[in-house]
Amino acid sequence: MEQLDLNQIRTFIKIVQAGSFTKAAEVLRQPKSRVSRRMAALEKELGVQLIYRTTRQFQLTEIGRQFFERGRNLIEGLESLSSEISETTSEVSGLIRITASDDMGILYLPALLDEFCQVYPQVRFEILLTQSYVDLVKESVDVALRIGALKDSSLKVRKIGNVKSIFVASPGFLERYRQIEDLSMIHQWPFLSLKQQEKLDVYRDSDSKKITLKVKPTFSSNNPSMLVPLAVRGRGLGFVPEFLCREHIRSGRLVHVLKNLRSDEVPISLVTPDQKEVPLKVRKFIEFAAKRLKELF
Structure with a gap:
């Protein structure tokens, strides 16, 4: 007992908290083999079995459960003390x-x-x-x-x-499609789409009612960042995250249209x-x- 290693106790605590040797090794950023060796060394030092092992899982013994409950307080207390000392003596690096x-x-x-x-x-x-x-x-x-x-x-x-998507178009696009506020026409306009979607769910700001629109994608992408420059070039009506087009709207390269419609906020x-x-x-x-x-x- 005089040679009991705190690193071995900490390893045992992390194994129980993580639920497996593999996950504990990831948390500790150590090889799984080292985690297993420390666990075996702790049980040998104590002279008791703390964990029943199977090929895929483990179960605490009764003495293992008691050792975990009391050992956890010890390890967490030392970690907290170490963190407090480090914070006052170490620079952020x-x-x-x-x-x-x-x-x-x-x-x-x-x-x-x-x-x-x-x-x-x-x-x-x-x-x-x-x-x-x-x-x-x-x-x-x-x-x-x-x-x-x-x-x-x-x-x-x-x-x-929170973020939301909004409708945007270039001034040149709006010159060509002057009936932009007529939702019954939207399926006729070139549309910039995520993942070739042909139906679009939007919400009205006035009453939060969901509306499903049919659209005709001319360009689609798995990344909305690709759609913004296409909208700036007038290649279609875009429905993109607002944060991606703020600067373009401020500069006038894009216009926020159909302002009463938006995506669900996430x-x-x-x-x-x-x-x-x-x-x-x-x-x-x-x-x-x-x-x-x-x-x-």
Whole structure:
């Protein structure tokens, strides 16, 4: 007992919290083999079995359950103390891994990260931009900027606002299609579509009533960022996220039309893996990013 290793106890706690050796290894950012060795060493040191193992799952023994309940308080208390001491003695530094959709990331992250690095120059960033879902734990990602409702309840979510799509068209397009406010004509106009959709659900601002419109896509894409420059060039009526076309509307390159119609509003959030102690660099970034992004959304 005099040689009991706190790292072994911490590994056991993380295994139970994660629900598997594999997930615990991901959380601890260690090889699964090391996690297994530490678990075996802890049981050998204690002289008791804490976990019944099978090929696909495990179950706590009674003594394992008791050891977990009391050991968890010990480990979480030490982690909290360590974090408090580090926060007062260490500068904000190190690598932060971020993921976002490519349209949102390209538009907003450069200025945001540049401003943050002016305050905390010892921080480095690795940025993963993709339209696909990213498993934050599996990919060791610290922060995600996500649009839409989140299905994974194990993540920590900080909502920063809402986004919606609106109808936009170029001045030249409006010259050619002067009956733009006549919804009965919309199926006759060139339309810029996501994923070749021929039906579009929109909502009226006046009463939130849902309306389904038939449209005729002339260009379609899996990424709305592709549709905005096509709308600027007059290639069709676009229904795109408002944040992507704000500057074009301000400059007059695009006109917001059918202003009483919009998409359903969806949340935009900063998301992190659920962990007891969030690193100081990540907490500082989330606080900074949330404040800046709330000003935009």
